[in-house]
Amino acid sequence: MSQRQRLWQRLTEAGIAPGCHQALLDTGRLQPNTLKLSHWVQAETALWLDGQLLPSVPPRRYWAYHKPVGIDCNVRPDDPQSIAALLQQLPPGVFAVGRLDKDSCGLLLLSNDGPFAQRLLHPTQQHQKTYRVDVDKTVTETMLQQLRLGMRYQAGASWIEARPCLATLSAPNQLELTLTEGKNRQIRYMCKQLGLKVTLLQRTHIGQLYLPALSAGQLLELQPQQVILAAQQP
Known part of the structure; x- marks a missing residue:
């Protein structure tokens, strides 16, 4: 085709x-x-x-990037803290598939495959992404239930309805959250609504692809089977 x-x-x-x-x-x-x-x-x-x-469409390529805290996913060529500095080292046309906010870290995909990015990012696909979330207080069962049922949270002057998410405890003050949407700073706002402050936010999975054993700032070019995992739902 x-x-x-x-x-x-x-x-x-x-x-x-x-x-x-x-x-x-x-x-x-x-x-x-x-x-x-x-x-x-x-x-x-x-x-x-x-x-x-114009040259023909280049081969599709994919990378996993362990985005460190402090790197901005907005492409600003003159900003040394922008992801633009990394993209300039890769083949033309490679872009970040989605984003993580500047204060967050973890798995970010880079690719030159527009249709692949569309499948992962379009809201109707409800593609799952999983996060480790450390907070400053003990998480209660009531808080977990609010996350699981879908909650309403305040972001600035606006009130936003979040879809239900998978929420489990890894430790008294550490959550694992799996979302099917990616609103701006959503996890931080949801935790704030529950009276919690996020101290670490790391994306660990995209679909079934787990964050490889990379140090913060490192890249790994993915093999075809790994790309399939990123697009797979549990």
Whole structure:
């Protein structure tokens, strides 16, 4: 079956910065100019930039990254604490599949496979991710039940409904949480609503893929079977 992807994904994989995409279409430098960035294109579709044929879709590659605390998943090329510094060392078109906030650590996938990322990140897929959460107080059974049933928490001026999650105790003040959504700083806000302060937040699993034995900041290129695990649900 022929692979397809959005035009913006194809351009990114060719090493063209996302901020330039629309301008290339608007000025006619990218042909055919009847396309829009959101349009699907087949892997074999010929695209021309300034009269030169864009390279074909590169092989799909995947890495596990043990993101340390302090690294920002926002791509800011001039910020040494941005993940951009790491992405610049990898082949063009590689991006972070999702994100972890700056104060969190653990498993983050990097890839140049847009459709794979879409499958993992789209809300309708309810893809599971598991976290180790250390907190400053003893966790009660009542707190666990609130997490398991789905809870309402406050984030700034907004109130947000969280889906039920899997919640177990690893120690009196250590939780293992498995979520099927990834709202901004969700675990920290849920714990705050319960009167708990998060002291460590580490993602340990994506699907069935466990965080490899990597030191913080290390990368591991994944084998095909490991990629399958990342997309698998329990």
